[in-house]
Amino acid sequence: MSVLYSFSYFIFSFVVLSIIGLFVSWIDRKITARIQWRVGPPWYQNFVDIIKLSGKEILISENSNKFMFIFSPILAVTSSTICGSILFLVLRKNLGFGGDLILFVYLLTIPSLSIILGGSSSGNVLASVGISRELKLLLSYELPFICGIIIPAIKANSTTSLIEIVKFQEINGSNILSLSGVIGFIVILISSIGKLGVVPFDLAEAETEIAGGALIEYSGILLGFYKLARAILFFVIPSFIVILYLGGTPLNNFLGILIFIIKYFIILILITLIRNTNPRLRIDQALKFFWGWLTLIGIMGILFVLTGM
Amino acid sequence: MAENKKVVVPIGPYHPLLEEPEFFELYCDGEEVVDVEWIAGYNHRGIEKLSESKHWDQVTFLVERICGICSTSHPIAYCNAVEDLLGIEIPERAKYIRSIIGELERLHSHLLWVGLAGHFLGYNTVFMWAWKYREGILDMFEMITGNRNHYAMLMIGGVRRDIEDEDIPILQNTLSEVKGKIQMLTEAILDDPVLSARLKGIGTLTKEDIKNYGAVGPVARASGVDIDVRKDDPYAAYNLVDWKVITANNGDVFDKAVVRLLECFESIKIIEQCLSAIKGKKGEIRKEVREIPEGEGIGRHEAPRGEVFHYVRSDGNTSSPVRHKIRAPSYVNIPTFKASCIGETISDVCIILAGVDPCYCCTERISVYDKEKKKKIYTFEELVKKSIEKTEKIKKEIGKEGKLWKKLF
Numbered sequence: 001m002s003v004l005y006s007f008s009y010f011i012f013s014f015v016v017l018s019i020i021g022l023f024v025s026w027i028d029r030k031i032t033a034r035i036q037w038r039v040g041p042p043w044y045q046n047f048v049d050i051i052k053l054s055g056k057e058i059l060i061s062e063n064s065n066k067f068m069f070i071f072s073p074i075l076a077v078t079s080s081t082i083c084g085s086i087l088f089l090v091l092r093k094n095l096g097f098g099g100d101l102i103l104f105v106y107l108l109t110i111p112s113l114s115i116i117l118g119g120s121s122s123g124n125v126l127a128s129v130g131i132s133r134e135l136k137l138l139l140s141y142e143l144p145f146i147c148g149i150i151i152p153a154i155k156a157n158s159t160t161s162l163i164e165i166v167k168f169q170e171i172n173g174s175n176i177l178s179l180s181g182v183i184g185f186i187v188i189l190i191s192s193i194g195k196l197g198v199v200p201f202d203l204a205e206a207e208t209e210i211a212g213g214a215l216i217e218y219s220g221i222l223l224g225f226y227k228l229a230r231a232i233l234f235f236v237i238p239s240f241i242v243i244l245y246l247g248g249t250p251l252n253n254f255l256g257i258l259i260f261i262i263k264y265f266i267i268l269i270l271i272t273l274i275r276n277t278n279p280r281l282r283i284d285q286a287l288k289f290f291w292g293w294l295t296l297i298g299i300m301g302i303l304f305v306l307t308g309m
Numbered sequence: 310m311a312e313n314k315k316v317v318v319p320i321g322p323y324h325p326l327l328e329e330p331e332f333f334e335l336y337c338d339g340e341e342v343v344d345v346e347w348i349a350g351y352n353h354r355g356i357e358k359l360s361e362s363k364h365w366d367q368v369t370f371l372v373e374r375i376c377g378i379c380s381t382s383h384p385i386a387y388c389n390a391v392e393d394l395l396g397i398e399i400p401e402r403a404k405y406i407r408s409i410i411g412e413l414e415r416l417h418s419h420l421l422w423v424g425l426a427g428h429f430l431g432y433n434t435v436f437m438w439a440w441k442y443r444e445g446i447l448d449m450f451e452m453i454t455g456n457r458n459h460y461a462m463l464m465i466g467g468v469r470r471d472i473e474d475e476d477i478p479i480l481q482n483t484l485s486e487v488k489g490k491i492q493m494l495t496e497a498i499l500d501d502p503v504l505s506a507r508l509k510g511i512g513t514l515t516k517e518d519i520k521n522y523g524a525v526g527p528v529a530r531a532s533g534v535d536i537d538v539r540k541d542d543p544y545a546a547y548n549l550v551d552w553k554v555i556t557a558n559n560g561d562v563f564d565k566a567v568v569r570l571l572e573c574f575e576s577i578k579i580i581e582q583c584l585s586a587i588k589g590k591k592g593e594i595r596k597e598v599r600e601i602p603e604g605e606g607i608g609r610h611e612a613p614r615g616e617v618f619h620y621v622r623s624d625g626n627t628s629s630p631v632r633h634k635i636r637a638p639s640y641v642n643i644p645t646f647k648a649s650c651i652g653e654t655i656s657d658v659c660i661i662l663a664g665v666d667p668c669y670c671c672t673e674r675i676s677v678y679d680k681e682k683k684k685k686i687y688t689f690e691e692l693v694k695k696s697i698e699k700t701e702k703i704k705k706e707i708g709k710e711g712k713l714w715k716k717l718f
Contacts, residue, residue, distance in 0.1 A: 036437035125318055129340070129655060199431045200503065208326045208429045209659045210318070278503050280431030282656045283340060285506060 013085035014077075021231030022046040024268060028234065031272045046231065053224035061217050063123030072118030073218070073225035079110035080232040086162070087239055091251050091260070096163035104162065104240070105149060108195065111229050112138045115204065118226075119214025130213020133283050134197075134204035140290035141194030141201070147298025148188025151180055152244045154305045162243060169247035176245045179309045183301035185245045187294055192237045193271055194290065197230070200278040201286055209280075238267040315343065318655060322351055326429060326659050329669040333646075333662065340654040345646050349669065350676030360633040365391065365465060365601055365623075368630065372619070373459050375635065376671045378421060381414050382612030383635070384463035386619040389544055389608025391465045394621060395598065401546075402592035403467035405583040408546040410453070410462050411610065412576040412583075417446040418613035419569040419576075420491070422666045423498070426566065429663050430507060435498065442490045449483050452476055467595025477588045481581065488577050495570045508563035512649040512661030515560060522648065523641045526615020528665050531568045532560030538611040550582040562664040569666075601625070605632075614638040614666050632703070637671030 026046050033040025060066055086104060089095040112134060119131040152175045153159060156168035165175075175181040194201040205213045215226055239260075246263045281289065321332035330351035336344040356375055360368045372383035385407060392399060399407075420443040427435025447457045453472055454460035462468050472480075498504060519529045529536050537554045539547040555571045557564035603625030610617050615638030622632040642665040650658045677686040687695070 032433075036434050037441050038437060125316060128316075129318060129337075132340070199433075202431060203656070206431070206656070208431065209656050211325050276434045278432065279427070279435075279501075279507055280656070281503070282507065282654060284654070 010081065010085060013088055014081045016088075017081055017084040017232045017235060018050075018228055021228065021233075021235045022050065025231045025234050027265075028268065028272050031269065032276055035273075035276045050224050050228060053227070054221040056220040058220035058222055059217075061123060064217065065121035065123075068117055068121035069217075070222065072114040072121065073222045073229070075117070076111040076114035076229035077225045077232070079107050079114070080229045080236060083107045083236045083240075084232055087236060087243070090162045090166060090243065091239075096161050099160045100162050101149065101153060101160045101165070105146065108233075108237070108240075109138065109142065111233060112195070112197075114229075115214045115226070118218065119216075122214075122217035124217050126210045126212070126216050127214050129210050130204045130206070130216070133206075134214055136283055136287060137194060137197075137201060137203060140287045141191040144187050144290055144294040144298045145191040145195065147295060147302060148184045148191060149244065151175070151184035151298075151301050151305050154302070155180070166243060166247050174246050178305075180301045180304035181245060183297055183304065185241070187298040187301060188241055188244065189267065189270060190274075190294060191290065192241060193274060194286070195237060196233055196271070198271070199275040200281045202280060203283055203286060206280060234268075235264075238264050238271065241267055320659070320662070321348075326663065327667075327669070331669045335650075335655060335658060337655060340656070342650055342653055342655060342658050345650050345658070347643070347646065349673055351673070352670060353673040353675050354670075355675075357633050357635055361629055361631065364628050365630065368633065369463055369465065370461055372635070373461065373463075375637070376668050377458060378418050378668060379414060379612045379614060379617070379671075380459050381410050381462065382610050382617050383619070383637075385411055385545070386608045386610040386612075386617045387621070387633075388463050388465055389610060390606045390619040390621045391601065391608070392606070393608055394601065394604045394606030394623060395465075397466065397596055397598070399467050399596055400593040401549075402471070402587055402590070403594045403596075404546040404549070405587045406468045406472055406594065407463070408550070409472070409580050409583045410460060410468075411545065412579045413446055413449060413453075415576045415613045416487070416491075416573055416580075417443050417450075418666075419573050420446070422569060422613075423494070423566065426660065426663060429660050430504070432504070435494075439494060442487060442494060445483055445487045445490070449480055452480065464595060466598040467593070469595075471594050472584075472587060474589060477584050481584055484577060484580060484584075488574070491570070491573050491577075495573075498570065499567065505563065508561065508566065508660070509559075510561050510563075511653055511657045512664055513559065513561045514645055514649050518645060518648040519560075522645045524615070524645050524665075525638050525641055526611070526613070527565055527568045527572065528615065528642050528645065530554065530556045531564040533558045536616075538609045538616045542609060544608075544610070546583055546586075547579070549586070550579050552579050552582075562660055565664050565666075601628075612638055614668060615642060617671075637668065639665070639668040639672040643667050643669075643672060 023043070023046070026041065026043055029045070030040040060069055083104060086100055086107075090100075116131045116134050116138075119127040119134070152165050155175055155178075156165045159165065159168075169175060176185050197204060205215060210216070215223060218226065242260060242263045246267075251257055251260055315336060315338045318335040318337050319332065320326055320335060322330045332348040332351075334346040334348070335342045336346075356371065360371050363371055369384050369387060372387050373380045375383045420439045424436045424439030424443070427433065427439065450460060451457050453476070454462050454470060462470060514524070514528065514532045516532055516534055518524070519532045519534045525536060533556055535554045535556045538544075540554050552575045555568050555575060557568050601623045603623055605620065605622040608619045617638055618636040620632070620634040621630045624631045645665060646662060649661050653661060675692070678684065679686050
């Protein structure tokens with residue numbers, strides 16, 4: 001019974017997350033288009049893109065490792081869905097368990113790892129350049145990202161449970177209202193852009209340099225799965241930041257949900273603006289940026305939070 | 310050398326970076342590029358040969374089709390060449406109109422490059438904004454010539470259409486609007502710290518490199534070599550108006566962008582002066598040319614990408630050129646990748662390759678392939694040898710050397 005329940009919950013959250021993710025990706029695309037003086041796509045564009053991709057032929061190159069090639073996009077979509085369902089549990093039902101924060105961080109690296117797996121199993125030269133970049137990028141943005149997570153965890157009396165962080169903010173106000181909170185917010189926002197893989201950190205795909213990088217050999221619904229995973233992350237990661245830094249409103253009524261949505265959109269728009277006002281960085285510059293400035297700022301934030309600022 | 314060459318990263322023949330079919334093989338050691346090979350010849354159209362079967366007047370419109378972006382550069386150079394052969398001077402009004410068309414084309418071409426460079430860097434906002442600003446210039450083209458591209462304005466002895474007096478205030482207004490927009494774009498690009506970090510110090514070409522490769526145009530001027538046909542060998546109205554040659558010193562991709570953006574303002578200055586020079590005046594716009602006598606001529610024009618060179622020869626009997634030689638600027642600019650790309654990373658090589666504003670359709674040369682064996686039949690050296698043999702044969706057939714041959718050798 002409970003297995004069946006879990007499975008149906010997973011399917012349910014996959015469908016809901018896909019719809020939400022594709023819709024917020026459309027908002028990102030639409031804002032981008034308006035910034036660039038274009039009209040932009042209609043609201044259903046991302047949905048028809050996925051439907052169209054599911055009808056396309058799946059081409060698997062002869063040099064590839066076929067199992068890994070097919071398995072990786074499914075892994076990406078599964079892990080991002082689990083991330084999303086944990087968020088749903090926390091937000092809607094106030095459920096959670098000790099250590100789900102750590103599980104969450106682990107699960108968020110899996111989409112990147114699956115891109116690396118899929119790219120390396122495709123046997124393409126450009127894909128190998130792409131995965132080497134993705135790997136370096138993963139190593140680099142993970143450090144400031146964790147700094148950004150540690151700050152609210154320490155604030156909420158050194159907990160590793162998401163629900164504790166939510167409850168802490170309900171009592172004491174949002175984390176962003178303190179100095180360490182502002183620093184942590186900036187750090188996690190920028191490193192999450194790296195996690196989402198959009199400009200200025202879209203080096204692993206870099207269409208005009210390596211023609212899609214790790215995803216170059218993918219077609220059909222397998223490519224669609226990666227797109228879906230990306231779309232779901234577009235919802236999951238900003239919501240995660242809202243929980244960590246902008247929390248404080250319970251979601252048990254309409255007003256609470258509305259405030260959550262407004263907070264979410266503020267972060268989404270910030271990410272969209274950053275990606276539209278910057279060129280793509282070089283990999284060495286990205287590494288220097290993440291390991292240098294951003295990690296330093298993050299560690300400073302941790303020191304501040306330890307001294308109670 | 311072969312054993313040191315590591316992974317080959319292909320750019321082309323079909324690649325999102327470049328809009329035309331050509332093939333760069335990047336030999337990479339990790340992200341670092343250790344060697345670059347260039348394969349062209351996918352899209353050779355034989356325009357030189359084709360023009361030998363067209364009437365003199367038709368060739369003006371044929372050469373316009375060499376390149377879609379600098380489509381009036383080739384006709385200007387061709388007309389200069391034929392007028393050099395004829396030894397005629399075109400009317401002053403035609404000179405001004407030629408300059409206006411040439412400079413408008415430079416404006417739109419430079420904006421197009423800025424947009425594409427932004428796109429290659431993943432900076433799509435610059436791409437869209439630059440192309441949006443370019444629309445105003447295309448509208449001006451439509452107003453003057455009737456076409457947004459392939460303007461068909463030039464003819465031997467002058468220009469085909471006059472610019473009406475009532476159009477001039479509208480053109481001036483549009484131009485000042487465009488100037489404000491380009492000013493804004495230039496400031497935004499030159500002050501962007503991330504763009505500076507990305508572009509400064511990569512793909513540097515020294516003065517020596519420019520001389521060795523014979524590079525021309527903005528590529529040369531970005532390295533501090535102030536060559537510009539408009540100043541060095543003035544034609545059209547370039548010696549009748551006041552403007553200066555823009556140069557920069559570092560020779561990296563950033564300076565190439567700076568030179569191109571600042572050249573836009575010089576172009577606007579030239580157009581403004583030309584427009585006020587022809588405003589309210591009447592005059593001939595073309596000189597009647599009845600027949601082309603025997604002889605040869607050369608014509609040059611500073612295209613947006615550098616000097617374009619045309620050579621024509623007439624035997625006085627037929628109504629088409631017996632020889633028509635074209636050299637587009639990209640032909641000398643593209644090979645500079647040997648000096649600028651090696652030692653850089655893949656990310657940088659992409660923008661360095663695009664930094665010379667390559668135009669492959671101008672540059673394409675013949676390559677002969679065996680379809681069954683999928684192999685090149687003639688090497689480059691063999692083709693050069695054949696070309697020299699052909700020249701010797703033609704010289705013998707004519708029985709004497711032309712005036713240019715005497716001048717050159």
